[in-house]
Amino acid sequence: MSYTILIPARMKSTRLPEKPLKPIEGKPMIVRVAETVRAARADRIVVATDHEAILEACRSEGVECVLTKPDHPTGTDRLSEAVAKLDLPDDAVVVNVQGDEPLMPVDVVDAVAELLISRPECAMATAAHTIDDLESFLNPNVVKVELDACGNAMTFSRAPIPWPRDAFRADPDRMPEGFRPLHHLGLYAYRVSFLKKFPTLPPSPLEATESLEQLRAMYHGDKIAVLVLDAALPAGVDTEEDLERVRAIYRERIARGEAK
Known part of the structure; x- marks a missing residue:
């Protein structure tokens, strides 16, 4: 299996300013993410950033990094420039691994890459x-996905899709027995x-309504294979509380000799 991991990292973050450079036990978060995915079977790991400070932080730790424009409308547009x-x-x-996910399981990264490699359509x-x-x-921040037979x-x-109309008519306050809708996770292989091609595609009406850029691909006829996992992925870092939680995990890993 041959693939590249791209890690987009923007300096601007409304909830956690300068998030990629926040230290996690002595190293910037973006470097910790790159270190984590080194255990994957990828041939190459590259950070794609919009800021010189992130570029320098990566290079000082031996992480390959490419500088991209700061005004990309989506993360996929940034990846397009990077490739x-x-x-x-x-x-x-x-495979796009977000720059705020230092706990990303590498077996899942490999599995998503392998799925795309095995599905040429x-x-x-x-x-x-x-x-x-x-x-x-019912939470609009939890993105749902529906699959076909393939x-x-x-x-x-x-x-909330699919909507189990008859079951919720009978009892609107609980999930129907055996009903298992799917929560989409923001990990992509391309x-x-x-x-x-992506930056040349006009946005779809659904993309604008839902604020989900993957709908643009489907609108223009491109297929998206979905790997269904047994459990959710570890949460990324969006807030100071998230950052402190990840720092505590890294302190334990360092104490056990699992990280430096």
Whole structure:
């Protein structure tokens, strides 16, 4: 299996300013993310950033980094510029690991890459897991995905889908027995040919309504394979509380000799 990991890292963050450079036990968070995914089977790991300070922080720790424009409308547009600068071939596969996910399980990264490599009819691959509680099912911040018989996405939505109409008529306060909708997780693998094409595709009406850029790919006929996991991925870092939680985990890892 041959693929590249791209880690986008923007300096601007409304909830946690300068998030990629926040220290986690002596190293910037973006470096910790790159260190984590070194255990994956990827051939290459590259950070794609919009800021010189992140570029320098990565290079000082031996992490390959490419500087991209600061005004990309989406993260996928940033990846498109990065693969062009890296001169990756059209048939190559890249996995996008977010720069605020230092606890990302590398076996899942490998599995999403492997899924796309094995599905030549698909332009992208991603992951999901089952939703077990009503609160998450109704939460618009929990993105849902519906699959076809081949395991490809039929649609994504912030709305609660599919809607078990008859069951909720009988009891609207709990999840129906055996009902397992899917929570989409923000981990993607792409074919480089698709990433190069993406900025030229007009946004779809659904993308604008839902604020979900993966809907643009489906609107224009590109297929997305979905890996269904047994459990959710570890949460990323969005707040100071998240950062303190991750720092505590790293302190334990360092004490056990599992990290430096």
